[in-house]
Amino acid sequence: MVDLRIGDVENHLENEIKEHGVAHLTLFDPEKLTPPAARQLALQVKKAGTSAAMVGGSTATSIYQLDAIVKAIKTSRLPVILFPNDVAGLSQHADAVFFMSLLNSINPYYLSGAQALGAPLVKRYRLEPIPLAYLIIGEHTGAAGFVGMANPIPYDKPELAAIYALAAEYLGMRFVYLEAGSGAKHSVPPDMVRVVKKTCRMRIITGGGIRTPSQAKSIVDAGAQLIVTGTIAEKASVRKLRQIIRAIR
Ligand code: 1GP
Numbered sequence: 001m002v003d004l005r006i007g008d009v010e011n012h013l014e015n016e017i018k019e020h021g022v023a024h025l026t027l028f029d030p031e032k033l034t035p036p037a038a039r040q041l042a043l044q045v046k047k048a049g050t051s052a053a054m055v056g057g058s059t060a061t062s063i064y065q066l067d068a069i070v071k072a073i074k075t076s077r078l079p080v081i082l083f084p085n086d087v088a089g090l091s092q093h094a095d096a097v098f099f100m101s102l103l104n105s106i107n108p109y110y111l112s113g114a115q116a117l118g119a120p121l122v123k124r125y126r127l128e129p130i131p132l133a134y135l136i137i138g139e140h141t142g143a144a145g146f147v148g149m150a151n152p153i154p155y156d157k158p159e160l161a162a163i164y165a166l167a168a169e170y171l172g173m174r175f176v177y178l179e180a181g182s183g184a185k186h187s188v189p190p191d192m193v194r195v196v197k198k199t200c201r202m203r204i205i206t207g208g209g210i211r212t213p214s215q216a217k218s219i220v221d222a223g224a225q226l227i228v229t230g231t232i233a234e235k236a237s238v239r240k241l242r243q244i245i246r247a248i249r
Pocket of ligand 1 (some may be wrong): 027161171179180181184206207208209210228229230231232
């Protein structure tokens, strides 16, 4: 029998949202970090108040490197959620996986092909699958949009994001991720978050190009319950990350 109950990691995110109004996730790109650097960063971002670690990148990574990074992050006791670009993004050492479909991809592989190939591994590794609709937004779609062959939703067409989100909700997904792409010049506009929030009841995750507390706050005020940052902690400073988390809580 398949266990369809909501798992511990999703419950943890829900508790964080209940307690703080919002959860913050830190993205770790295994291509850009060594295991010791990942361990140190994990300890710092945990102290800064992040709720969980997301691990994934858009280009291929060696499974050995991925496993080592996941294990290094786990020493901080942060829950680790995989954010896979493909089947190779799965690690048996993680706690959960965003089991995602890139709904605005023009390539069926990213809609259901990779998911079919990855599903048996998710089961074998006993990863908690968290069903998620992934939508690539904007002009700068970065590596995720390129690799995933997305037909990006323009920043000024929030109604398009909303109808995809509604379809995802009707398909049984519980999270929708509005992704501007790592390092994007402009983050997802709060107005798009607002329109998606009005249309569906799923948890809204927003990420890509969020660098300042006021940016993050306006996205949360518009209705996002989860904020993802990667570059800010990797490249800038954990102090900045702390300011962002303080602003949204
Ligand atoms: C990418 O949304 C994430 O998937 C994080 O983006 O690196 O720009 O924070 P940044």
